[in-house]
Amino acid sequence: MIHFCHNPRMFIVTVTYTAPLEDVDPLRPAHGDWLKDLISRRLLLVAGRQVPLIGGIYLVPDMPAEELDRMLATDPYLINGVAEHSITEFTPLLVATGLEDLKS
Template sequence: MFILTLTYTVPLDAVDAHIAPHMAWVAEGYEKGIFLASGRKEPRTGGVILAHGQRDALAALVATDPFVIAGVAQYEITELVLSRTAPGLERLKA
């Protein structure tokens, strides 16, 4: 599993101009079965996506995020090897 940490690099008004295409990109990640969970950081400095797949493929995918293309955000990709989950979340270890 991977944690995709998104950090805004510009003021929020510049980020907000790209919200709609970014959210469409996120929806596509769910439709493809890559994204498992996502949400904004609080305070609003970026977001986090839980994903599965291969690091190289995820790096290529985040490069297509409209936020990245517009230069308003950057990603950090962290691999997490889960050893334990709460009941009902076993799928995350796959």
């Protein structure tokens, strides 16, 4: 079953590595801790690696753009200059059964 979504907007953040993987890899533990903290606070809903491994993707719930920018600026990858973020804003209209929680 499909459910209508009433959330005003969400964001897809695309992370692109700007440095070789050998420079990214030592930062993975700190980056992973950063992601886990944000997910535990529901500031990120989903995080994963791109295939092939050229970066990652985050699904972010609605928040003010300034807050999103401040949050992303704390990413250890960004702080250490090994990645950049691009943001796509979208309005979710439908969600699959079991994902109704994304509407809130």
